Amino acid sequence: xxxxxxxxxxxxxxxxxxxxxxxxxxxxxxxxxxxxxxxxxxxxxxxxxxxxxxxxxxxxxxxxxxxxxxxxxxxxxxxxxxxxxxxxxxxxxxxxxxxxxxxxxxxxxxxxxxxxxx
Amino acid sequence: xxxxxxxxxxxxxxxxxxxxxxxxxxxxxxxxxxxxxxxxxxxxxxxxxxxxxxxxxxxxxxxxxxxxxxxxxxxxxxxxxxxxxxxxxxxxxxxxxxxxxxxxxxxxxxxxxxx
Numbered sequence: 001x002x003x004x005x006x007x008x009x010x011x012x013x014x015x016x017x018x019x020x021x022x023x024x025x026x027x028x029x030x031x032x033x034x035x036x037x038x039x040x041x042x043x044x045x046x047x048x049x050x051x052x053x054x055x056x057x058x059x060x061x062x063x064x065x066x067x068x069x070x071x072x073x074x075x076x077x078x079x080x081x082x083x084x085x086x087x088x089x090x091x092x093x094x095x096x097x098x099x100x101x102x103x104x105x106x107x108x109x110x111x112x113x114x115x116x117x118x
Numbered sequence: 119x120x121x122x123x124x125x126x127x128x129x130x131x132x133x134x135x136x137x138x139x140x141x142x143x144x145x146x147x148x149x150x151x152x153x154x155x156x157x158x159x160x161x162x163x164x165x166x167x168x169x170x171x172x173x174x175x176x177x178x179x180x181x182x183x184x185x186x187x188x189x190x191x192x193x194x195x196x197x198x199x200x201x202x203x204x205x206x207x208x209x210x211x212x213x214x215x216x217x218x219x220x221x222x223x224x225x226x227x228x229x230x231x232x233x
Contacts, residue, residue: 004160034221043122043209043224044161090160103149103168104213104220108160 002027004093006109013081013116021076021112023091032094033074034106035065037087044090050074061085081116088113120144122225124210130231131200139195139228143212150193151222152185153209161209167193200232 003026013019025031032051036044048059055067065076074091088111095105123142131137143150149168153161154177164183166174169190178185182201187193197204207229211222 036224041226043124043226044211046221046223049221092160095163103166103173104222105151105163105166105174106161106222108162110158110160 002093002095002107004091004107004109006089006091006112008112009110010113010115013114015083015116015118016080019076019078019081019085019114019116021089021091021114023074023076023109024072025074025091025093026072027093027096027107029096031072031074032104033065033067034092034094035059035063035074035076036090036092036108038090038111039087047076047089081114083116083118086114086116122210122212122223124208124225124228126228127226128229128231130233133201133232134199136196136198137200137230139197139208139230141193141195141210141225143191143193143210144214144223145191146214147212147223148190148215149213149220149222150187151211151213152193152195153211154179155207155209155227157206164195164208197230200230202232205230205232 005024034049035047050067058064091109092106125140152164155161163177165185167187182198184196207227209227210225213220213222
């Protein structure tokens with residue numbers, strides 16, 4: 001079965017320290033992977049994606065993610081956290097059933113709440 | 119440019135009432151998706167439109183849920199005879215094309231509370 005796992009409900013980081021938000025996936029075929037961020041009372045905002053190519057993907061607001069095929073992981077990282085990064089982060093993978101129909105249907109993880117403390 | 123907009127932002131319905139949720143996608147976006155996000159969970163796919171054609175409605179939880187996009191732009195998600203388990207945030211997303219490599223742009227959602 002296709003799935004995305006975010007093993008941590010919450011990640012706490014001190015401002016200025018590096019952060020990592022973990023994501024593992026299970027799909028058949030080549031995965032297309034996405035990270036979204038959700039601020040309170042707002043929709044999901046696209047951060048970055050991995051389609052093909054370099055395993056290290058750079059995205060918005062200084063975030064990056066590393067695709068690791070052998071570990072089926074796509075962890076989100078940032079070298080120096082800001083208090084304003086505090087939000088809910090979602091990892092998603094394309095649903096191969098949607099791909100067969102020619103469109104990009106996403107399967108989301110349950111989300112990880114990032115709390116950055118001053 | 120303008121992003122995806124949804125209305126109303128909040129809706130309270132009594133059990134058994136019908137509701138209609140509106141989505142205005144980004145202009146020119148071919149693909150439109152509806153997702154349901156329960157409290158503390160990630161979004162779950164409901165249905166997909168390519169222009170006016172509804173190509174996938176496999177995620178609709180029951181026949182009380184109905185979606186349309188008659189002119190290939192604005193979409194409406196209708197829920198008939200609402201039940202408490204329908205309480206959730208309903209998210210609309212649009213994408214420039216349906217191709218897998220394109221990201222989806224999400225609206226702010228409609229929070230539905232069924233009492």
